Amino acid sequence: MGFHTRQDDSGVTVVRVEGQLIVGNRQELKDLIGNAIDAGDRKFLIDFARAGYIDSSGLGALVALSRRVRDAGGELRLSGLNEDLRSLFELTKLDTLFAIADTPEQALTNF
């Protein structure tokens, strides 16, 4: 379980979630992206292709991060949600709040 970060050629900070995004590690993700914002990053992609499950705390962290990135004048996109993970966003209507792409490559297009 953890987060792997890389900088895309187009200047997007790509964070890959490996394992769960839940109450036990959501703060780690918030700190990771918060520090990147403080360092000047403004474009973020969180990829869930290697994620397991997300709980409501994880969803709440994504909402908080989306707001923080937007307030800083940036943008946060998501990718790699499988059918189960996508259902969580649909049940909670969070699919209306986020730009969600099938793959990181699609998400990075025209970012």
Added chain:
Amino acid sequence: MTTAALQLVVRRSPVSGLTPDGARIHFTMPSQVDCIEHAVSLVARHCLAGVAADDRLRFRLQVAVSEALANAVVRGNGEDPAKLVSIEAELLPHHIVIHVSDEGPGFDPREIPEPLTPDQVCGTRGRGLFLIRKLVDDVCFNERGTTICMTLSRG
């Protein structure tokens, strides 16, 4: 305390006279959010062992149990190290029944709104019980609101 401190006691005995193939597992965990993932893994492993379980059932179980444990650890027990969370699961041929209990003051689940108004959709909290209700087949609580009982159909 690390997750290695979790204790799991498995009893392979009938849960009632009508279900000779059933079994019950029970364990307690400390009120630490760091222990939740491991506890979810234990529940899933034992609830889904030896039977055909599709990925959808595994996902529903993992998220629902994770939510219930987070509620018990954070809201119920207030992450008080002196309080424990109890997990009991009845493994029946057609259903899995999971009870999660905390030592907190309890709450009234009827007072928790569905988080789907425009303001709530943009909020950062309040989705846990809603997700549980959407992901499992039945949910009930004890009178004090300290135990949640979740039923998932295997079919």
